Amino acid sequence: MISETLLSVQGLTKQFQTRNGTVKAVDGVSFDVKRGTIVGLVGESGSGKTTAGRCTLRLVEPNDGRIVFDGVDLRTLSEREMRAYRSRLQIIFQDPYSSLNPRLRIDQIIGEALDIHRPVRGTARRDRIAELLQRVGLNPDAARRYPHEFSGGQRQRIGIARALAVEPDFIVADEPVSALDVSVQAQVLNLIQDLQQDFGLTMLFIAHDLSVVEYLCDEVVVMYLGRVMERGPSREIYAMPRHPYTQALLSAAPLPDPAASRQRIVLKGDIPSPLNPPSGCVFRTRCRYAVEACAEIVPPLEDVGSDHHVACIRHGDPEVISQGLTL
Template identity: 55%
Template sequence: MTEPLLQVRELKTHFPVRGGLLGRVRGTVKAVDGVGFEVRRGETLGLVGESGCGKSTLGRTLLRLVEPTAGSIRFEGRELTGLSQRELRPLRRRMQLVFQDPYASLNPRMTVRDILGEPFAIHGLERGREREAKVAELLDLMGLPRDALGRYPSEFSGGQRQRIGIARAIALRPDLVVADEPISALDVSIQAQIVNLLVDLQRELGLTYIFIAHDLKIVEYVSTRVAVMYLGRIVELADAADLYRKPRHPYTQALLSAVPVPDPERKRTRIILQGDVPSPLAPPPGCPFHPRCPYAMERCRRETPPLYALGNGHTAACFLVEDEARKVTPAGPDAGAPQSVGG
């Protein structure tokens, strides 16, 4: 079996909160708190969860745009967390980000020619006519006209701007692309076009995606596997088909119950969660989901559940699946032993 393209272990990203005249640390926001997973080359890992769960922070931490507090990020077996910015530069071209907002992510003072030529200039690749040819090729891939080269971002629609942002991300043919809610700022009529463009580019260029979104139907369409985040942790991870067919974690079940069903004859029981997501500045003890969970037990208030292995790569951080995990794990001295919280 080939080595995963990306391996993450016990990754944490904490932000100190300062206050008072002396700026002393008054608390810590645990935006990402012990996350672990692997991404295989050519697949799409969907990352879902409510706003504020840490999805975007995790995506930026993986690319070292936000510095991790602890943990391991390995890209093709090479540890990234200890590298200096200078040592990271050669790897930057192989890991890119598609931003959420196409209006804010493009420099309004640069033409499309300059925006798409900038990655080549930064990394000292292609000059003159060769760079011009590469930029024109990117426009063709995006379905944009060649006369767009001399125009500014303000002259394009939201969907066209996002195509320019995607073109910039894939300009150097990266191996890994983190797409941070790439369609949430777009009109519904344009979202499907951008999603299909990303799928086509993956097939044509062999890209690997981490696709961050809150639209569960879109995530189901594009993803090979799906990770569900809650309050800085992954609470369930599985193949997309398995997770949507039989979610194990109560939080995942609640999220999926809110997805509209296109068949009027098919009824789905909606699970309404009580209360709001707790603050990452003061997470609850025990299972972070227990204040809103309809199945919470006394144990949930005291202990933090690990990610239990349920077979076929399906894991869930919930004590309700502990017995199922024991049946899956072969008998032996470690029978029923869960995976670490970091995955």
């Protein structure tokens, strides 16, 4: 029987050693991604979301935890064994300017993955590249050109074509529209949504903009300073965010109705240094609901119903819940 969960991340941890000490970029992160769905991984810069996403593909090696893909723990595989999974796991990078080799033509960039994982030659190879370019909204003539001849949005389309070349089962999209002009972002988001529906792709979509995630994602995982603050179905998160950090992020997201408004929650201070994170709840130094116990207790993710989990010792307090209801 095929499990409906394609990827299960359990207790993922990643530390980096620096001259000044140890940075725990990802600290015990867990989430599942069901087949044919998009899960949004959201947080401010420095929250650890990109590191977590790259760890799921073993582009960055985690220190601890399990990454179970289609029933196999990827962390138990050797480098040689892992190569067999590379075609099934792909990534769309954030910066379309630096993710494409400027010395290669577009057919060479897209064809690299085919050469490694789906060896095809001659006419079949050219036809496949032309098909991919058309599918992402580019003229097949683009195959003979170089990256510098394209706009940012067009380069990101090329990056998407490259990721699709080997027909992957799972794609990590690492803030794929954050480097693009606002006028182009919607076009690329629509393309990603169409491709996901047409090919039944399973995706982890990394973003800092909750309005983007709401548009695309079936579930949301909210990270702060390496930890998961809240996770659950999108409809639950957006209807009633239960963590103060999620509430603050949502309050800053633009509303589609220009006549509508919501109370803006301004977080005090900056995100703390990961070299010296706060004790207890890492969000407590910026949380307006923090109490003394927040400095002593690391809040576990608790199920509050409908597969909605929150890491906050006050998640059930009427004061905190009422803020979620007003958003």
